Amino acid sequence: MANHQLTGDFLGFGLGLRTAHFEHVLQHQPQVDWFEVLSENFMVAGGKPKYYLDAIAEQYPLVMHGVSMSIGGTDPLNMDYLKALKKLANEVQPKWISDHLCWTSVHGQNSHDLLPLPYTQETVDHVAQRVTQVQDFLGRRILLENVSSYLSYQDSSMDEWDFLNAVAEQADCLILLDINNIYVSARNHGFEPLAYLNKINPKRVQQFHLAGHSDYGDYVIDTHDQDVVEPVWHLYQQALQRFGLVSTMIERDGNIPEFPALAQELQQAASIALKQFPQLTTRLLNTPAKVS
Template sequence: MSLSPHLPATTGIGLRSVHYRALAESLPDIGWLEAHSENYFGAGGAPLRWLSQLRAHYPLSLHGVGLSLGSSDELSQKHLAKLKQLVDRFQPALVSEHICWSSINQRFLNELLPLPYTEEALAHLVQRVDYVQSYLGRQILLENVSSYLSFAASTIPEWEFVAELSRRSGCGILLDINNIYVNAINHGFDAETYLNAIPREAVQEFHLAGFDDSHGDILIDTHSRPVAEPVWHLYAKALQRFGAVPTLLEWDADIPELPELIAEARKADSIREQLNVLAA
């Protein structure tokens, strides 16, 4: 089986430990897998063995949640070293992280916290992305996060911040369609304005997931539900603008059985097929 260095422009699923066995036994027809890098930072044992077994059958993307790129703390050399070791071993098609911070004064909040969208934060992030890209010897993708507040200090619209980060650092963009929708509701902006501000050539991956709408007018990005109807709608718009981009269906809490997860991923494939868009 060929291990293409590129992800196919189809839908992949997030690799979660509850599905290891079912995936390895049934080898379902899915485009690719995305693993959370930190889940494979251990020295040995079952997680790395499963990843290596599944890697032999599927293209892989490594998605980090703990580097705290936007923090004003120093980057953790230990974290970077483990990430590099993983990247060298598994040769993923894509490596991604988030436009966020998650620690300050060496204390971790272990949450994808939004940055103030300022020139200062942008310059800081550009410099950090530069560092990580040269450390890993490859391009990384940065993902837009969902957020429940915005800072009074912000001076740049989020979409301009994301676009400018990519232009200045040369990083790719992992565009989370659900997060754009969640933020559009939470902060009252137009999701299509956001899409249209993002440079076409920078987007190399989409994320889709389900949110929790039981908190009144603030949507919570829980990855615990099927993808919401308006997000499918926005996804179709994104396909029209960016072409067929590898798309990931994420599900991290109340995770369904594998067939249900795959069925949800298939919806993304069928929307793409109906629109008949070409690969980006």
């Protein structure tokens, strides 16, 4: 088991910062350890969203999470995008920056979807080289998230977990492990989700995502508009057993409830972790968060 300490890279339990909750967060300063912000929503000059972001950044640790880097794409890296990302990071000073292990654009056109990659050594080499470029430009390591998928490539020559490990190792980057995405992909492709967890290198995992999905029986879609389901909570418990304490947050992008309801769901994540780590203390658990 990984032995993440309660200082340094462990932030506790966070939520995705969404527009509907800006005022509540500022007015009530809820007992949440940290927030994850969608980078693209704030890569603008000034404006009301940036005002709220700056105000909330004074009260909480933040991390930045992007959806448009297209790290696996074949177009050249978008340097205008990376410059805006770096500018925002310099202003916000996030604990870390993440994006997805996928491609999103081709010929300059953004698909606005997180599209899976073929799991081959050629793709590993391609992605790792691009990650190295991004990290050199940003001056920091980034986290890459496993995406949910609904198709597979005939050319794939390795399992997804081996592909994720290989990219992280070759690029010397970190992993944002989305527990819900593992469950969704396992249902769609017929593999055992615990096998995925057990193959991921614990030394590379720095963050967990939890989320809800839409279950259509024969397939599952990662919609982020439902509560976290019991099988995903169980998989999260197994992830804690393998990786130790890892910064955990809940994503909610549709059918967004009032903030207290979402905070209550986050409390469930903290309670699961507390059973395994009785020494755990964070702001969410009504004590000062131990972060550096």
